[in-house]
Amino acid sequence: MKFSFSKDEIDFRNEVVTFLEQNLTERLRAGSRASPSVFAEPDIAREWQEILAQKGWYNYYWPVENGGQGWSATQKYIYEKELALADAPSLPVMGVKLLGPILCHYGTAWQKAEYLPKILSGEHFWCQGFSEPGAGSDLASLKTRARREGDKYVINGSKIWTTQAHHATHIFCLVRTDASGPRQEGISFLLLDMDQPGIEVRPIHSLAGDHEVNQVFFDDAVTSVDNLVGVEGQGWEVAKFLLSNERMGTSRAPKYLADIARVRRLAGGAPNGREGLLGADAFFARELDELELDAKALEVLELRILSDNANGCLKRELVSVSKLLGSNMRQKIDKAALKVSANAGVQLEAQRPLYGNSAPAPIFNKEAQLAAPTYLNSRAWTIFGGTNEIQKTLIARELLSK
Numbered sequence: 001m002k003f004s005f006s007k008d009e010i011d012f013r014n015e016v017v018t019f020l021e022q023n024l025t026e027r028l029r030a031g032s033r034a035s036p037s038v039f040a041e042p043d044i045a046r047e048w049q050e051i052l053a054q055k056g057w058y059n060y061y062w063p064v065e066n067g068g069q070g071w072s073a074t075q076k077y078i079y080e081k082e083l084a085l086a087d088a089p090s091l092p093v094m095g096v097k098l099l100g101p102i103l104c105h106y107g108t109a110w111q112k113a114e115y116l117p118k119i120l121s122g123e124h125f126w127c128q129g130f131s132e133p134g135a136g137s138d139l140a141s142l143k144t145r146a147r148r149e150g151d152k153y154v155i156n157g158s159k160i161w162t163t164q165a166h167h168a169t170h171i172f173c174l175v176r177t178d179a180s181g182p183r184q185e186g187i188s189f190l191l192l193d194m195d196q197p198g199i200e201v202r203p204i205h206s207l208a209g210d211h212e213v214n215q216v217f218f219d220d221a222v223t224s225v226d227n228l229v230g231v232e233g234q235g236w237e238v239a240k241f242l243l244s245n246e247r248m249g250t251s252r253a254p255k256y257l258a259d260i261a262r263v264r265r266l267a268g269g270a271p272n273g274r275e276g277l278l279g280a281d282a283f284f285a286r287e288l289d290e291l292e293l294d295a296k297a298l299e300v301l302e303l304r305i306l307s308d309n310a311n312g313c314l315k316r317e318l319v320s321v322s323k324l325l326g327s328n329m330r331q332k333i334d335k336a337a338l339k340v341s342a343n344a345g346v347q348l349e350a351q352r353p354l355y356g357n358s359a360p361a362p363i364f365n366k367e368a369q370l371a372a373p374t375y376l377n378s379r380a381w382t383i384f385g386g387t388n389e390i391q392k393t394l395i396a397r398e399l400l401s402k
């Protein structure tokens, strides 16, 4: 099988590469490389977001009428691949990728005019309030209540694992507006301002030393009925639309392949603990070879998903296959990187960020300083966006039983 790009696609790739050379500064690249978490730290994320928004490339996948680029599947792939290869900061998805398309699809004219421009400008920073202490995989069991009082909703309850809620100005939530019928009915999708007395954010520190997630408490928090997205009681439909976008992800394989190549390079000079070099260790070389083959296979799957989606014939279960394989692969690559650092990798730096003038100095070298936080942080890959077990159930139900 041979993949090749058309002349227009090659021109487009050159345009992306030139843009990156001119706009993605070494400070941003270095910050991105030294971010052990899924999303880059807010300072470099904000800076990079502004640059992309100015170019019109921050919300490239929105519908054209809402400011999207109308790119083909191949263009999206080329764009995401070049950004990954250039070490562009990984931007939080909650506003632009999760809420943006929802508002484009279900939002009222007022919601679109009020919120979409502020997502792009960065004035609003959104977090996602779906999971609760008793509702994760089984999301429909959520209990946070919203009761209608005149022209507003009053919200009580709690959300958990809320990524970057401590930076957020706004939260989109699934809430129960009616508990009398079947569980999926009676759920509504609301937008809330975080800056109000009825909302409290408490940090949850991860085993990697990061503060990424939080628990959010609502104690008579309020929002206007203008902030109901879709129809009251039909928020489950909105949530399903959002979850399918969330699980779609972006093209991960190009970044994985670049990371595997980096691990291979580092292994060339790393001791294997038996007076030799890890790079010459046949078992380790085989581990990396297998990972590389898997990443190449994932790339083909990601291309197929992009193309099927563009042609309107995407089987959602394939997205589950890609999420399952991609999450496992991410963890294996980070484990291989930890092996390269060997004993030097057994240091857990809790201070963030790990770049810039105030970054703690590495005890051994930068790669070793990043190895353990990255490895530990990536444990979450098989949980968020739908756990491995849930993906396997979806695959078994939809692909294997037909």
Ligand SMILES: Cc1cc2nc3c(=O)[nH]c(=O)nc-3n(C[C@H](O)[C@H](O)[C@H](O)COP(=O)(O)OP(=O)(O)OC[C@H]3O[C@@H](n4cnc5c(N)ncnc54)[C@H](O)[C@@H]3O)c2cc1C
Residues within 6 Å of the ligand: 127, 128, 129, 130, 131, 132, 133, 134, 135, 136, 137, 138, 160, 161, 162, 163, 164, 213, 380, 383, 384, 385, 386, 387, 388, 389, 390, 393
């Ligand atoms: C780093 C991180 C960031 C997150 N960010 C957000 C966020 O911003 N907003 C948000 O709303 N949520 C967020 N989440 C929450 C995430 O969506 C949930 O953790 C996930 O859906 C799993 O739910 P749970 O934690 O309640 O685990 P549970 O659903 O309780 O699952 C516990 C275990 O049981 C297994 N299990 C559950 N049900 C089944 C089943 N039917 N069959 C087989 N096995 C099953 C699971 O696979 C898992 O291994 C985040 C989570 C993490 C780790």
